[in-house]
Amino acid sequence: MRTRELLKLHNTGHPGINSLFAKAHSADWDFENDVDWRLPVDPDDSLVAHGWAAYGKTPTFQALPEPVKIHATRRAVGRMLNILQVGESVAQNVCAKLVLTLREEDYRNHAAAQAMDEARHHLAYCRFIDAMDEEVEDIDSGTEMMFDALLSMNDPLELIATEQFFLESFAMSIFEGLRQDATHPLLRRILELITRDESRHMGFGVLYIAEWMRRQPADRRIAFARQWMGQILGSLMDRPGPIMLARLVRRLHDAGVADAEVLAPQLLREQHEINAAELAEAASGVKVPHLLKSARRAGLLEPEILEALHLSSQPLIRGALRGSAETASHD
Numbered sequence: 001m002r003t004r005e006l007l008k009l010h011n012t013g014h015p016g017i018n019s020l021f022a023k024a025h026s027a028d029w030d031f032e033n034d035v036d037w038r039l040p041v042d043p044d045d046s047l048v049a050h051g052w053a054a055y056g057k058t059p060t061f062q063a064l065p066e067p068v069k070i071h072a073t074r075r076a077v078g079r080m081l082n083i084l085q086v087g088e089s090v091a092q093n094v095c096a097k098l099v100l101t102l103r104e105e106d107y108r109n110h111a112a113a114q115a116m117d118e119a120r121h122h123l124a125y126c127r128f129i130d131a132m133d134e135e136v137e138d139i140d141s142g143t144e145m146m147f148d149a150l151l152s153m154n155d156p157l158e159l160i161a162t163e164q165f166f167l168e169s170f171a172m173s174i175f176e177g178l179r180q181d182a183t184h185p186l187l188r189r190i191l192e193l194i195t196r197d198e199s200r201h202m203g204f205g206v207l208y209i210a211e212w213m214r215r216q217p218a219d220r221r222i223a224f225a226r227q228w229m230g231q232i233l234g235s236l237m238d239r240p241g242p243i244m245l246a247r248l249v250r251r252l253h254d255a256g257v258a259d260a261e262v263l264a265p266q267l268l269r270e271q272h273e274i275n276a277a278e279l280a281e282a283a284s285g286v287k288v289p290h291l292l293k294s295a296r297r298a299g300l301l302e303p304e305i306l307e308a309l310h311l312s313s314q315p316l317i318r319g320a321l322r323g324s325a326e327t328a329s330h331d
């Protein structure tokens, strides 16, 4: 890029996107002073309620001795925080690339502000992991491959669709779940502050995609929705299964449960029932997942698109449309 290209930067004038930059300042927080890092993180503290982790709500897990449950839950928390801390660094890279690639003043400004948020989130998660004072489990290869794919992208639409629109909507449900179930006040506080920033990031993704969709002919809108609705529905239906179970069995072993494998089929059966109940709840529209809310707000759930993709009667989508219609009528 040359100076001449920066001399008269064009602002799209989008009021929503321009206001995100102002909000990044008014809702700013200080990583050192707004979090009380003096709070101790005891080694025998599970940090979140046992029901948070995969299989944590099953009667078989609940019946295990308390020290075993603490070990398993804490390992699950450590693993998740490790994924989140590296995910923040990935997001920071994406934002840095967006600043260098985008030509619109307001889009660039949002990306610059988001890069600073992500730097702060990374520091907060890492500092909490340090306070836990234990080796955390490595990230899994699926997550690593997904991050690698994102890091290799260069096209702004692809970057924003993947990071701000898809991943940050997906992560929002993780942050909310962790924040609700966190029993440690320091962890809860960090998540509260981070979630506030993340909703702004997700907001940018939705507004950017909505603007892009508005300008596209029907066939491109449908092609875009086909790609992303596949990802969205796939990730919503991906519930704890055998891979998560293998991880739990290993943790139970580490905690001294000699016959952990014997419990496996029962845990799987019980978790299946929980998965089915949670999907039924999402289909009822009582609680619409962030991914589907973002899809609706960005224009991916418009009737002509759903018809073209044969998704008009898909239970989760019907639930999302029913849920948002009810929310709108209460506004």
Ligand SMILES: [Fe+2]
Pocket (backbone or CB within 6 Å): 088, 091, 117, 118, 121, 194, 198
């Ligand atoms: Fe973040």
Ligand SMILES: [Fe+2]
Pocket (backbone or CB within 6 Å): 091, 118, 168, 197, 198, 201
């Ligand atoms: Fe973010």
